[in-house]
Amino acid sequence: MKHYIHILIAFPLLAGATLWQGISSDRWGIGDDVLEAAARLKDIPLTIETRDDSGNNQTWKATELKISKRQLKIAEAKGYVFRKYVRSNPSVSKSQYGDSWVKVIVLCGRPGPIALHSPTICFPGTGLKKLNDVKNIIVRSPNRSELGEFHWCEFAVEEDKNVRRFPTMWTWSTDDSFEVPENPRRSFASRSYLYRIYVIRERIVPPDETEEYSIEDDDLSIRFLQAFIPELKKALQHQKSK
Secondary structure (H helix, E strand, O other), X not given: OHHHHHHHHHHHHHHHHHHHHHHXXXXXXXXXXXXXXXXXXXXXXXXXXXXXXXXXXXXXXEEEOOOOHHHHHHHOOOEEEEEEEEEOOOOOOXXXXXXXXXXXXXXXXXXXXXXXXXXXXXXXXXOOEEOOOOEEEEXXXXXXXXXXEXXXXXXXXXXXXXXXXXXXXXXXXXXXXXXXXXXHHHHOXXXXXXXXXXXXXXXXXXXXXXXXOOHHHOHHHHHHHHHHHHHHHHHHHHHHHO
């Protein structure tokens, strides 16, 4: 009799686990919640108007870029935005570390895979070397209100005569906040979908450069995020509020 009781107890647990695994992996098709979350990405504006600390107008204009189907499959992303945003104001000087542009990737999918594939795991597999420890940074608006928390790290790859370095910031979001928990997969496990956001710069340096680069030097990424995060929040919450 005890044997059957154990079976009766175990079966609902196993069935429930199988059901959850099937839903969370989209084994039976992509859920409406994920599709709706991915659809919000189209509302992220291509042009962003803002003001700098001195009150001067700044305009960021984007061009669309592509991610291959193979890369999306590896990332298990159900939707994405990949853009190059250029600060177009001719009166604004270029950053001391390069032209005034950043590349932005926003991926959307189930929390499991989206929480796992961070740059420190994925980038080395493409030949990029991690140059420093990951640092946490709170991005704040010009009036010092908190906009979100990000990781920051620099990666590099050697070429013929130069080294291409990629200062990279990333975070996770579930619509209304931007967080970098110690264990993203555990922290976001109860969510039905998740966004991962990258902001990537590029600088080309000679191979013998020894100057240490830090987040304090990456002012362009911070200034971009000050303009981008409020617009991103509006887009990710837009269809949800309908």
